[in-house]
Amino acid sequence: MRERLVIIGGDAAGMSAASQARRLRSPAELEILAFERGHFTSYSACGIPYWVGGVVQERDALIARSPAQHREREIGLRMRTEVTGIDTGRGRVRARDLESGTEEWTSYDKLVIATGARPLRPPVPGIDAPGVHGVQTLDDGQALLDSLAPEGPRRAVVIGAGYIGVEMAEALIQRGYAVTVLNRSAQPMATLDPDMGRQVHEAMCGLGIEMVNGTEVTGIETGEDGRARAVTTAEGRHPAEVVVLGTGVRPETSLAAAAGLPLGAYGGLLTDLAMRVRGHENIWAGGDCVEVLDLVSGQERHIALGTHANKHGQVIGTNAGGGYATFPGVVGTAVSKVCDLEIARTGLREKDARAVGLEFHAVTIESTSRAGYYPDAGRMTVKMLAERRTGRLLGVQIVGREGAAKRVDIAAVALTARMTVEQMTALDLGYAPPFSPVWDPVLVAARKAAQAVREAGY
Amino acid sequence: MRERLVIIGGDAAGMSAASQARRLRSPAELEILAFERGHFTSYSACGIPYWVGGVVQERDALIARSPAQHREREIGLRMRTEVTGIDTGRGRVRARDLESGTEEWTSYDKLVIATGARPLRPPVPGIDAPGVHGVQTLDDGQALLDSLAPEGPRRAVVIGAGYIGVEMAEALIQRGYAVTVLNRSAQPMATLDPDMGRQVHEAMCGLGIEMVNGTEVTGIETGEDGRARAVTTAEGRHPAEVVVLGTGVRPETSLAAAAGLPLGAYGGLLTDLAMRVRGHENIWAGGDCVEVLDLVSGQERHIALGTHANKHGQVIGTNAGGGYATFPGVVGTAVSKVCDLEIARTGLREKDARAVGLEFHAVTIESTSRAGYYPDAGRMTVKMLAERRTGRLLGVQIVGREGAAKRVDIAAVALTARMTVEQMTALDLGYAPPFSPVWDPVLVAARKAAQAVREAGY
Structure with missing residues (x-):
């Protein structure tokens, strides 16, 4: 049948x-x-x-x-x-x-x-007014594009600085808008620990985006036509013809x-x-x-x-269709970019680990995307969390130039395999001067994390 | 004491x-x-x-x-x-x-x-003559550089097309030499299977390198000053003021x-x-x-x-120093580049697998380094070997543009963890349009390999 x-x-x-x-x-x-x-x-x-x-x-x-x-x-x-x-x-x-x-x-x-x-809509007056845009669907994207003014002085406010907020802020800059980002957290990209989010903040400022961290939106002010014309916070008022929701979903x-x-x-x-x-x-x-x-x-x-x-x-x-397949789960990998800064994370942040009762050692190292002597070797920061006592890898965050983002895949596979950071120190990762220092930045972080685990004892 | x-x-x-x-x-x-x-x-x-x-x-x-x-x-x-x-x-x-x-x-x-x-020196007359250079040590490199003529018509022959041979051929092109590569194998980069090495051959020809595959060097001809002046094969004679050994070590x-x-x-x-x-x-x-x-x-x-x-x-x-550490072994990861072509391998080639009695399924897929619609999405070829019956990953080779080489690290970690290609299909790899199609090329290869294993039965 x-x-x-x-x-x-x-x-x-x-x-x-x-x-x-x-x-x-x-x-x-x-x-x-x-x-x-x-x-x-x-x-x-x-x-x-x-x-x-x-x-x-x-x-x-x-x-x-x-x-x-x-x-x-x-x-x-x-x-x-x-x-x-x-x-x-x-x-x-x-x-x-x-x-x-x-x-x-x-x-x-x-x-x-x-x-x-x-999209999460902050429960404030005016949030459903015309001119306030989510960007979840292609229809949403079309509506936003249709509302953009082609020229003249134009202002946009992006509410939220998660990856959608960050990407949309850059997109509106590319369209010639003056862009303000209103962000509840202390740093943008709350999917990272704040110490890593700081670099994203700097890159966004470098693009000319006005960043307002640690603020709560209190309302959307509408004009006589009923359209959004400003976003208000406890501290001030940010005029905008376009408001984009980057507050997560x-x-x-x-x-x-x-x-x-x-x-x-x-x-x-x-x-x-x-x-x-x-x-x-x-x-x-x-x-x-x-x-x-x-x-x-x-x-x-x-x-x-x-x-x-x-x-x-x-x-x-x-x-x-009558076959058999399963989806075993995720490790929480996400990559993004703003300007030429690449942003990556996988596994748990510090607060995620604490929330589930895991104690850990967190280490951060600075390295480069290529051998130091090779042209255009870009800075790369790697943060790594390892479980106390067992040394199991819990999470990795990477921020840096070309080659930073997809390096997080190394950690994504290691998390899936439940490797310890000590095991990771011996990983046979690709090495040649145009692609990596002789110790890949992920290996440098693993060595430091393994040392922290060893030295801590119990 | x-x-x-x-x-x-x-x-x-x-x-x-x-x-x-x-x-x-x-x-x-x-x-x-x-x-x-x-x-x-x-x-x-x-x-x-x-x-x-x-x-x-x-x-x-x-x-x-x-x-x-x-x-x-x-x-x-x-x-x-x-x-x-x-x-x-x-x-x-x-x-x-x-x-x-x-x-x-x-x-x-x-x-x-x-x-x-x-360096391996082919056992032929003249191989130890001045003008024939290994490039293993910094002293070797200095000697080679000192012997390069700054201008005029200059010819170099590179013997061998492994990664040193390929890199040295490009280096000598950059120095303005006319370069011929004499290669015993059917394709350059014999650390890859020949079907993947073909793309390296094309990239080298694209740089203006004369590639002679499938040839054996029979001797180094020397001039009256005792220095190398040509390399001979069964098929012909290749004049050169500089000869570089890229025949492996x-x-x-x-x-x-x-x-x-x-x-x-x-x-x-x-x-x-x-x-x-x-x-x-x-x-x-x-x-x-x-x-x-x-x-x-x-x-x-x-x-x-x-x-x-x-x-x-x-x-x-x-x-x-009185501590304790071990080196568990390697999986055979190597990355290289010629011009803007990135070349990567890890694990076993087809002939390696056969040599140790492993039977396997080999699949090859074409994909891109970024979402297909994102600017500068470059072509990427991924070849994957999975053991027959168990589906264990045996090896991966990747050739492509920006982002190809270090993707091999995904496979390097998966090999270390002895994952099956079926397990790899669920890996939580970083995805965003500037960095990957929604199915990362490695996942596409894993899906195809897993299907080959399933369909083969015993």
């Missing part, structure tokens, strides 16, 4: 699942039907800041596969159609056509929830919550290792709407990142 | 050992005396091609620590003094002062052998052999995990003169590489 697989959400996780399920099952065996409330499918949300900044010229460059391309592969799609209810008891979803306003129920045998994330799980599906501490859906929603044999969830197991802390986290969403989709599509 | 540690060889392994032993033991406890036959200590031999090519301007930039700097740290040094014999029975070495010609015996309590490597172990110390199949000293020469409690050896355990094949190999030499020295110095 032909089954129907219904997918809620047409971006990375949902459509990867659809494509993988289609590879394993023919249309005669499995009908696949995806609902997407926006205008686009399978796009790189992570690329939006580069499109807004003009580094990427064409919106369509961000689209990996259009609705028409999915339909050619016999994947059914209802675009501009928002799912408004899930009835797990009867196995059906209610969906509203956003053009016509009509609603109807569609039954499913198997269901995939891939509803993504929504929350899982978009209101539908799942209403259906009684299990949510975790961060509001994300809880799944098992096969990406099935816990307690539900025929419902899977993946991408930005789920919590993932952090292999270092042993606890769930919420991480909105396209690479995870794609892996989830692959696993879900394999399972929904 | 004060002991004496004697070290033969004043470059990376020897002087790292000296420095580390000095950190652990004061001059009152341990006298340290190193013999070096050349003019320099603690230099980057790997940097010589960049100095010859003019990328690095000053010879002294390659010197990490001069004899005077070592002496300041109370490490005794006899420069231009060649050890000519080791008497393990009586615990002494015989050394000749190369200036005065006088020889004398020096007793040791502990001995470190760090005699390095010498052999461990320099004639002293050790004469002393009856144990050598392996490649002529390198055999040590235990503490880097002690097997069967000798008080003799250590490290750097280019030893064989190292290959953790993937389980057999000894000879790999001349500064990063290993430094690690060996660190381990030896710790042990000779």
Whole structure:
């Protein structure tokens, strides 16, 4: 009997699942039907800041596969159609056509929830005014670009200095805006420890971005037209024609919550290792709407990142297509850049480790991206956390010039393998003068961390 | 009682050992005396091609620590003094002062052998003629540079196309020479499988280097002045004022052999995990003169590489200084570049795997260094070998533009942790559009390799 697989959400996780399920099952065996409330499918949300900044010229460059391309592969799609209810008891979803306003129920045998994330909006007056932009979807990005003035004195405020905030601030500078970043933390990039975030602060100032750290937004001031015209804090008022939310995201799980599906501490859906929603044999969830197991802390986290969403989709599509696959978890790797400063982290920050009861030694070293004598050897700072007593690697943060970001992959693999920093000191990493000093910066950090562990004894 | 540690060889392994032993033991406890036959200590031999090519301007930039700097740290040094014999029975070495010609015996309590490597010289007439240059030591590099003509039509032949041959060919092009590379193998860079070496061949031709693959050198023709003036092969004659040996190296172990110390199949000293020469409690050896355990094949190999030499020295110095450290082995990581093509390998090539009885699946994928839509996304080819049945990663080769070389570190750590390619498919690698497609090229290769393993069954 032909089954129907219904997918809620047409971006990375949902459509990867659809494509993988289609590879394993023919249309005669499995009908696949995806609902997407926006205008686009399978796009790189992570690329939006580069499109807004003009580094990427064409919106369509961000689209990996259009609705028409999915339909050619016999994947059914209802675009501009928002799912408004899930009835797990009867196995059906209610969906509203956003053009016509009509609603109807569609039954499913198997269901995939891939509803993504929504930007955190500080609960202040005016936050929903026109001119205040999230940048989660391609539609969001298009709305922001449409609102940018092509010339004249133009001001933008970015609220928040996580990686989206940092990337958007640079994008708006590239568009000729005067940009102010209002940041609640002491340093930008709170995904790093503050001592490492300091270098990001300096790089942003170097771009001409006005950085205001340690501040709370109290409201959005609107003009007579109802549009945002300034952002206020306890300390002052920052005029802006454009306001961008870079305050992070929350899982978009209101539908799942209403259906009684299990949510975790961060509001994300809880799944098992096969990406099935816990307690539900025929419902899977993946991408930005789920919590993932952090292999270092042993606890769930919420991480909105396209690479995870794609892996989830692959696993879900394999399972929904009758195969077998699991997603074992993450170690928390993230890379970013501002100007030519590369920023990378994996594993736990100091406060993450403390929060789960881990004691640790933290070391920081300075090195270079190439042999010191080789031209353009750039400075690189590596911070490493090792567990007290066991010496197990807990986390690495790297900030530096060319070659800094992807070096964090060394630590990502070492975390996955649960290596100790002592074991890491012997890693056979690539060495040649154009690519590394004879002791790679990660090895230098591992040596220092191993020494700290040894010298501490118990 | 004060002991004496004697070290033969004043470059990376020897002087790292000296420095580390000095950190652990004061001059009152341990006298340290190193013999070096050349003019320099603690230099980057790997940097010589960049100095010859003019990328690095000053010879002294390659010197990490001069004899005077070592002496300041109370490490005794006899420069231009060649050890000519080791008497393990009586615990002494015989050394000749190369200036005065006088020889004398020096007793040791502990001995470190760090005699390095010498270039393989094809056994053909004229190979020892003036004008034929090895590039193992800083003295070699100086001799080569001194012999280069500053202008006019100038021709060079490089014999061999391993990484030294490739780097030296590019260096001589940078000096304005017309360069011919005579290479015995079907493709340059025989440390790669031939299918990957093909891209190196193309990049070298792109630099204007004349590549002659699959040829054997039959002799060096000398002029009336006795200097090399051409290199002959079965097929022809290649005039050259300068000939460079890029044919690889052999461990320099004639002293050790004469002393009856144990050598392996490649002529390198055999040590235990503490880097002690097997069967000798008080003799250590490290750097280019030893064989190292290959953790993937389980057999000894000879790999001349500064990063290993430094690690060996660190381990030896710790042990000779009364501490404890081991060198667990290597996985065979090497990176290099020619023009803007980055070249990397780790683990086993196809023929290495076959030679040790491993059956495998080999897959090759094409991807890019950044998200496809991001500017300057460069092509990258990744080849991956996975063991048949177990799916254990056996080796990775990467050739591509910016960002290709150090990606091999991902595989180096995975090899050390004995991961399967299936496990690798879930690795949490850094992703952002400027640094990687949403599926990192290494993950794409791992997925394809895992599929090959699965589909093959037994």
